[in-house]
Amino acid sequence: MATDINQTKGIILSGMRPTGRLHLGNYLGALQNWVALQQEYKCIYMVADIHALTTMESPLDVVDIQPNIAEMVLDWLAAGVDPEQSTMFVQSQVPEVMVLHTLLSMVTPLGWLLRVPTFKDKVRQMDETEESVNYGLVGYPVLQTADIILYKADTVPVGQDQLPHLELAREIVRRFNHRFGDTFPEPKSKLTEAPLIVGLDGQNKMGKTLDNHLELASTPEETTKRVLTAFTDPQRSTRSIPGRPEVCNVYSLHKLCSTGDEVATVYDECTTAQRGCVDCKRHLAGNINQYLEPLRDRRREFERNPDYVNQLLDDGGKKARAIAKQTVGEVYEKMGLGKYV
Numbered sequence: 375m376a377t378d379i380n381q382t383k384g385i386i387l388s389g390m391r392p393t394g395r396l397h398l399g400n401y402l403g404a405l406q407n408w409v410a411l412q413q414e415y416k417c418i419y420m421v422a423d424i425h426a427l428t429t430m431e432s433p434l435d436v437v438d439i440q441p442n443i444a445e446m447v448l449d450w451l452a453a454g455v456d457p458e459q460s461t462m463f464v465q466s467q468v469p470e471v472m473v474l475h476t477l478l479s480m481v482t483p484l485g486w487l488l489r490v491p492t493f494k495d496k497v498r499q500m501d502e503t504e505e506s507v508n509y510g511l512v513g514y515p516v517l518q519t520a521d522i523i524l525y526k527a528d529t530v531p532v533g534q535d536q537l538p539h540l541e542l543a544r545e546i547v548r549r550f551n552h553r554f555g556d557t558f559p560e561p562k563s564k565l566t567e568a569p570l571i572v573g574l575d576g577q578n579k580m581g582k583t584l585d586n587h588l589e590l591a592s593t594p595e596e597t598t599k600r601v602l603t604a605f606t607d608p609q610r611s612t613r614s615i616p617g618r619p620e621v622c623n624v625y626s627l628h629k630l631c632s633t634g635d636e637v638a639t640v641y642d643e644c645t646t647a648q649r650g651c652v653d654c655k656r657h658l659a660g661n662i663n664q665y666l667e668p669l670r671d672r673r674r675e676f677e678r679n680p681d682y683v684n685q686l687l688d689d690g691g692k693k694a695r696a697i698a699k700q701t702v703g704e705v706y707e708k709m710g711l712g713k714y715v
């Protein structure tokens with residue numbers, strides 16, 4: 375075997391679209407888990423830049439891709455994704471994924487794709503119809519399947535929203551294997567056990583588009599400033615009214631970032647009106663800053679060294695590509711296309 379990715383430990387592949395700097399929800403919901411999985415698996419982590427193109431419409435959208443990749447990968451490294459253990463690369467640097475995508479599209483019924491709930495949601499969100507939407511968006515899960523099976527990954531850590539894509543990936547694999555002979559393992563999803571991280575608006579999932587997020591890479595001052603804007607128990611109009619931590623997102627964030635003892639104190643003092651919301655938020659901000667300090671320190675180290683980060687992605691891409699070529703070679707033969715380059 376040309377490289378050391380395909381060895382005995384299970385192979386994990388996961389990806390994120392390049393959204394730039396990550397937020398606390400990305401960290402607690404996915405990234406932290408990526409870091410932990412490195413102990414047990416051979417991990418391949420990919421920046422899904424071609425997937426990002428499925429919802430971009432103009433040159434104004436695409437100018438952000440390169441800076442967004444750099445910012446996101448800095449957060450990966452800061453969080454502890456370790457290039458000594460895991461392979462990190464950018465999807466478009468392994469063009470074989472587009473070859474495999476085309477070939478897999480020959481075994482994927484259109485009906486399967488039109489039924490995917492994320493497809494229906496995106497069409498609605500983009501104010502399109504199933505007729506007007508880009509062909510590329512319809513094929514989104516086929517490209518995702520290609521991402522996974524190009525490296526014969528068997529395990530894919532994802533959030534709830536991606537489960538339909540994984541189901542589809544397994545169906546495509548089954549069909550391919552049935553028609554052309556056993557080639558790919560059926561990839562299992564590994565559901566990330568993460569609580570839903572609610573944003574500062576106290577209503578919606580934390581996310582960049584709603585601007586209700588806390589960036590990992592912010593300064594402590596910025597973080598404190600944003601935490602102070604958080605919505606709390608809407609019935610607590612003055613400090614003398616006892617609060618209801620159960621309905622307050624500042625409390626849920628305390629549960630994620632403060633110690634058990636502190637959480638108990640917050641609960642007691644809130645429900646007996648001994649603690650005001652501003653103090654409670656300052657307390658939370660302090661703990662979040664403390665929690666993120668090691669990550670922020672590490673990020674600064676990597677920021678000083680952009681060449682290192684670029685090199686690491688180049689090396690990752692080369693390593694990934696060597697495997698990708700073998701896989702596409704195998705698929706060419708099986709599908710009657712002869713030799714691949």
Ligand code: TRP
Binds near residue numbers: 391422517530536
């Ligand atoms: N679709 C995934 C998301 O939006 C990103 C992604 C692309 C991915 N390719 C992947 C995830 C392969 C897992 C495996 O979050």
Ligand code: SF4
Binds near residue numbers: 640
């Ligand atoms: Fe929420 Fe804290 Fe205010 Fe209670 S004191 S409502 S937990 S911010």
